[in-house]
Amino acid sequence: GDSVTQMEGPVTLSEEAFLTINCTYTATGYPSLFWYVQYPGEGLQLLLKATKADDKGSNKGFEATYRKETTSFHLEKGSVQVSDSAVYFCALRVSGGYQKVTFGTGTKLQVIP
Amino acid sequence: GAVVSQHPSWVICKSGTSVKIECRSLDFQATTMFWYRQFPKQSLMLMATSNEGSKATYEQGVEKDKFLINHASLTLSTLTVTSAHPEDSSFYICSARQGWGTDTQYFGPGTRLTVL
Numbered sequence: 001g002d003s004v005t006q007m008e009g010p011v012t013l014s015e016e017a018f019l020t021i022n023c024t025y026t027a028t029g030y031p032s033l034f035w036y037v038q039y040p041g042e043g044l045q046l047l048l049k050a051t052k053a054d055d056k057g058s059n060k061g062f063e064a065t066y067r068k069e070t071t072s073f074h075l076e077k078g079s080v081q082v083s084d085s086a087v088y089f090c091a092l093r094v095s096g097g098y099q100k101v102t103f104g105t106g107t108k109l110q111v112i113p
Numbered sequence: 114g115a116v117v118s119q120h121p122s123w124v125i126c127k128s129g130t131s132v133k134i135e136c137r138s139l140d141f142q143a144t145t146m147f148w149y150r151q152f153p154k155q156s157l158m159l160m161a162t163s164n165e166g167s168k169a170t171y172e173q174g175v176e177k178d179k180f181l182i183n184h185a186s187l188t189l190s191t192l193t194v195t196s197a198h199p200e201d202s203s204f205y206i207c208s209a210r211q212g213w214g215t216d217t218q219y220f221g222p223g224t225r226l227t228v229l
Contacts, residue, residue, distance in 0.1 A: 004156075036220075043117065043206070043220035044157075089156070101147075101218060105156040 006104035021075040023090035031092040033073040119221035136207030142187035143209035151204040
């Protein structure tokens, strides 16, 4: 079946540090890939997405590139801020049916001043 | 952006009672709503998918008689946990999708259920 594996957290970084959160996937079809973010006390929000190989999703300084050859979709940001502290979920969706989304376990990021 | 609300945000109940959780899309019509369950330090697990006016589709291993889902309108879906037990304690999250041609789901803030 479909699955998403992402690095365990928590990840603690100093402000302005470089961020990488690894995500790999297995899928029965050709998935679309997503990163969701959950800020404290809030619901999940879509951060970025990519729908085909070599596509790069980007938003708020975050980027992730759809790598079909390595089945990966790693999240990166060049300079994190305290306001980026949240839980980040990698997810995939395979077309067809009700388009169910499969999530990774989430990675908590804490950015300290 | 599109907003999804859940009510209540936190509920405590006694074992054997039933609890109803509401999920509302506030500024759009949701053709499809999803219900997830999240355990501490674990991922969101899809419980069921519901389309307005039709029966919910449950994921394997989810008891449909225990987790009753009703999607009576394009802006409201409810999840009722019947005869709740302590092992049902969890964080329940709903999401809503607007239309069939979009892959964007909008998530509610979640409801924490504690069964004593």
